[in-house]
Amino acid sequence: xxxxxxxxxxxxxxxxxxxxxxxxxxxxxxxxxxxxxxxxxxxxxxxxxxxxxxxxxxxxxxxxxxxxxxxxxxxxxxxxxxxxxxxxxxxxxxxxxxxxxxxxxxxxxxxxxxxxxxxxxxxxxxxxxxxxxxxxxxxxxxxxxxxxxxxxxxxxxxxxxxxxxxxxxxxxxxxxxxxxxxxxxxxxxxxxxxxxxxxxxxxxxxxxxxxxxxxxxxxxxxxxxxxxxxxxxxxxxxxxxxxxxxxxxxxxxxxxxxxxxxxxxxxxxxxxxxxxxxxxxxxxxxxxxxxxxxxxxxxxxxxxxxxxxxxxxxxxxxxxxxxxxxxxxxxxxxxxxxxxxxxxxxxxxxxxxxxxxxxxxxxxxxxxxxxxxxxxxxxxxxxxxxxxxxxxxxxxxxxxxxxxxxxxxxxx
Amino acid sequence: xxxxxxxxxxxxxxxxxxxxxxxxxxxxxxxxxxxxxxxxxxxxxxxxxxxxxxxxxxxxxxxxxxxxxxxxxxxxxxxxxxxxxxxxxxxxxxxxxxxxxxxxxxxxxxxxxxxxxxxxxxxxxxxxxxxxxxxxxxxxxxxxxxxxxxxxxxxxxxxxxxxxxxxxxxxxxxxxxxxxxxxxxxxxxxxxxxxxxxxxxxxxxxxxxxxxxxxxxxxxxxxxxxxxxxxxxxxxxxxxxxxxxxxxxxxxxxxxxxxxxxxxxxxxxxxxxxxxxxxxxxxxxxxxxxxxxxxxxxxxxxxxxxxxxxxxxxxxxxxxxxxxxxxxxxxxxxxxxxxxxxxxxxxxxxxxxxxxxxxxxxxxxxxxxxxxxxxxxxxxxxxxxxxxxxxxxxxxxxxxxxxxxxxxxxxx
Numbered sequence: 001x002x003x004x005x006x007x008x009x010x011x012x013x014x015x016x017x018x019x020x021x022x023x024x025x026x027x028x029x030x031x032x033x034x035x036x037x038x039x040x041x042x043x044x045x046x047x048x049x050x051x052x053x054x055x056x057x058x059x060x061x062x063x064x065x066x067x068x069x070x071x072x073x074x075x076x077x078x079x080x081x082x083x084x085x086x087x088x089x090x091x092x093x094x095x096x097x098x099x100x101x102x103x104x105x106x107x108x109x110x111x112x113x114x115x116x117x118x119x120x121x122x123x124x125x126x127x128x129x130x131x132x133x134x135x136x137x138x139x140x141x142x143x144x145x146x147x148x149x150x151x152x153x154x155x156x157x158x159x160x161x162x163x164x165x166x167x168x169x170x171x172x173x174x175x176x177x178x179x180x181x182x183x184x185x186x187x188x189x190x191x192x193x194x195x196x197x198x199x200x201x202x203x204x205x206x207x208x209x210x211x212x213x214x215x216x217x218x219x220x221x222x223x224x225x226x227x228x229x230x231x232x233x234x235x236x237x238x239x240x241x242x243x244x245x246x247x248x249x250x251x252x253x254x255x256x257x258x259x260x261x262x263x264x265x266x267x268x269x270x271x272x273x274x275x276x277x278x279x280x281x282x283x284x285x286x287x288x289x290x291x292x293x294x295x296x297x298x299x300x301x302x303x304x305x306x307x308x309x310x311x312x313x314x315x316x317x318x319x320x321x322x323x324x325x326x327x328x329x330x331x332x333x334x335x336x337x338x339x340x341x342x343x344x345x346x347x348x349x350x351x352x353x354x355x356x357x358x359x360x361x362x363x364x365x366x367x368x369x370x371x372x373x374x375x376x377x378x379x380x381x382x383x384x385x386x387x388x389x390x391x392x393x394x395x396x397x398x399x400x401x402x403x404x405x406x407x408x409x410x411x412x
Numbered sequence: 413x414x415x416x417x418x419x420x421x422x423x424x425x426x427x428x429x430x431x432x433x434x435x436x437x438x439x440x441x442x443x444x445x446x447x448x449x450x451x452x453x454x455x456x457x458x459x460x461x462x463x464x465x466x467x468x469x470x471x472x473x474x475x476x477x478x479x480x481x482x483x484x485x486x487x488x489x490x491x492x493x494x495x496x497x498x499x500x501x502x503x504x505x506x507x508x509x510x511x512x513x514x515x516x517x518x519x520x521x522x523x524x525x526x527x528x529x530x531x532x533x534x535x536x537x538x539x540x541x542x543x544x545x546x547x548x549x550x551x552x553x554x555x556x557x558x559x560x561x562x563x564x565x566x567x568x569x570x571x572x573x574x575x576x577x578x579x580x581x582x583x584x585x586x587x588x589x590x591x592x593x594x595x596x597x598x599x600x601x602x603x604x605x606x607x608x609x610x611x612x613x614x615x616x617x618x619x620x621x622x623x624x625x626x627x628x629x630x631x632x633x634x635x636x637x638x639x640x641x642x643x644x645x646x647x648x649x650x651x652x653x654x655x656x657x658x659x660x661x662x663x664x665x666x667x668x669x670x671x672x673x674x675x676x677x678x679x680x681x682x683x684x685x686x687x688x689x690x691x692x693x694x695x696x697x698x699x700x701x702x703x704x705x706x707x708x709x710x711x712x713x714x715x716x717x718x719x720x721x722x723x724x725x726x727x728x729x730x731x732x733x734x735x736x737x738x739x740x741x742x743x744x745x746x747x748x749x750x751x752x753x754x755x756x757x758x759x760x761x762x763x764x765x766x767x768x769x770x771x772x773x774x775x776x777x778x779x780x781x782x783x784x785x786x787x788x789x790x791x792x793x794x795x796x797x798x799x800x801x802x803x804x805x806x807x808x809x810x811x812x813x814x815x816x817x818x819x820x821x822x823x824x
Binding site for chain 2: 092093179185
């Protein structure tokens with residue numbers, strides 16, 4: 001993989017120019033993407049800034065995020081060739097930092113559950129996960145050092161885990177959603193994908209303009225970590241359980257105090273209510289697409305929106321109130337723990353391309369709006385990851401704990 | 413003015429067809445808008461549904477709200493002729509109810525403070541207010557029975573008061589913002605303008621799919637009303653003070669228990685922090701416009717975004733935390749009061765078209781996310797209005813209390 005920090009170190013030392021770094025990314029795309037299908041389109045003649053803390057960093061932009069200089073096609077035939085007037089706020093921010101929004105990365109249609117035409121770089125017979133399929137695959141295949149995805153259920157953490165890359169779904173609305181196609185406004189969250197935890201910590205601190213996020217070296221020496229199996233969401237595979245145990249042991253070896261955490265009932269209920277909130281909002285957010293193009297929507301999304309027509313405002317209002325209470329209760333949990341360690345996914349990327357996998361271990365945390373990090377756990381075979389979660393606004397804390405475990409796993 | 417309920421009554425009784433109702437609106441626009449400048453463009457050959465509870469209702473759509481069938485120009489030269497791909501969610505909802513999104517209404521550039529080319533229908537030498545200038549003027553001039561605006565500071569309540577029309581800025585996110593140009597995502601709120609309180613109550617209940625909102629007849633017989641002068645925001649004109657007193661007496665005459673309410677200090681601080689939250693988000697939301705078209709932004713908005721570049725994430729985070737605490741504290745206020753009665757504006761629409769007026773009595777309530785209704789107070793000269801506010805989610809309550817006062821003022 002291409003490390004953002006490594007590239008920036010070489011650029012700052014004068015051993016690499018920003019343009020050379022971008023040309024390398026273009027060459028990697030040209031060489032590798034034919035077999036992977038991560039890239040929808042890319043800028044053949046990008047403007048490369050020589051200034052800014054992300055100069056020379058080529059970025060992949062999930063194709064539900066507006067770009068004025070490249071089409072934004074939503075993974076959907078009826079947005080083929082669509083050119084927004086303006087860049088999304090996050091794209092403007094990347095440019096202001098000197099980064100190059102080089103390529104649009106493949107998304108499932110409207111960031112739903114119907115697969116994108118992307119394969120897992122580790123084995124093309126397996127899904128890369130979704131909905132940020134191209135984003136995760138492009139980083140995993142070493143095409144791009146940084147890429148943007150979004151998560152409404154588990155669309156950042158799941159593809160990152162399946163493809164073996166570091167990723168963060170930050171606190172809700174830490175990154176601006178202006179110019180990002182909406183699926184569910186209470187849930188949709190921009191996320192960052194990179195080669196390692198320090199890489200995404202650097203990127204998030206710069207993009208969010210909050211230097212304190214990038215303080216991996218200054219983590220509490222003995223963070224209190226709650227090991228949470230999310231029993232309400234079902235069981236994980238043996239492989240995922242083994243990876244979680246390894247990560248917990250690595251955390252302990254690094255000085256963390258790891259204890260079991262069983263979440264009380266309101267969180268199980270909140271987990272159950274996530275799809276109701278999501279689908280009631282998706283029905284409104286995609287109302288034009290549903291009214292005008294129902295017949296060309298892909299099958300899973302079409303059926304999901306069909307079912308969503310029956311949801312009532314009263315059900316939605318009750319679900320939102322419950323989620324609001326659960327968010328407050330989660331603050332109490334985080335008074336006892338600095339971070340939660342849990343599954344990123346049920347297991348490794350499933351075989352086949354008909355499904356993008358199951359977001360069951362991600363949904364609750366998206367609804368709670370708290371920062372979630374996928375930390376790859378090194379090992380044989382297809383990748384596995386674990387999830388590190390902190391309180392709302394504790395993005396730096398989640399990254400610091402994940403970085404501590406990453407370093408400890410590297411030493412093991 | 414054209415009453416939505418009156419039109420629907422005649423349509424349901426078979427005395428008017430939906431098409432005739434829409435043709436009447438087209439004729440009113442053709443006759444009156446030349447002198448007012450409320451309409452940016454309109455559909456010459458609209459599809460008129462004969463089904464749905466809003467069939468025959470021609471609606472004005474503020475021109476920062478996406479429409480696939482009409483340009484969406486943001487009040488800005490660099491969006492001239494811009495055609496979005498999809499309708500905003502609220503436009504799809506109107507169509508699903510049978511309404512006709514007939515015309516785009518003039519907005520200040522990006523819903524900022526630079527005036528739109530619209531005059532006050534009651535006196536063309538006076539501002540109609542902003543930023544929903546054309547929306548308020550089109551309803552006031554009897555062109556349209558219903559129109560959409562948005563409020564970030566006071567852009568629904570202020571123009572409604574200046575133009576003498578009923579309007580509601582509902583609870584935050586009761587109406588979907590998908591496809592509405594963002595100024596500040598924590599504040600931007602869609603609102604409805606109509607001829608009377610019952611008209612907007614009917615419209616909001618249908619659009620939000622929450623029938624309980626339209627229960628004007630079932631208001632508490634003795635609502636507890638807090639009369640609030642918002643001293644932290646400065647003083648109102650004598651005319652506005654007299655209108656507020658009249659409204660308070662009318663409420664008392666109708667059976668309400670009206671007592672003085674002085675808000676504690678945290679609300680003054682929240683009021684002060686509103687512009688910081690707004691401008692920090694506007695800097696991100698309009699980053700593309702600022703980076704690419706700074707020289708053609710209108711002067712007030714350009715200068716506002718210039719200043720916003722200096723705001724820090726730490727200031728913003730602190731302000732958001734304070735606003736969050738104030739919202740919780742406001743729940744306690746609403747345990748003692750069913751509604752708050754306060755100023756809509758500092759006074760009548762100022763003379764001249766160089767300013768859209770002052771939102772100082774609206775800002776706090778936008779930040780709190782609570783429903784606000786403008787109730788016109790009948791009298792001589794340019795219009796005056798008062799503001800009725802209820803707890804978050806109490807949109808029906810705010811409308812019921814406003815309707816009670818409206819009826820009592822009519823009897824006086």
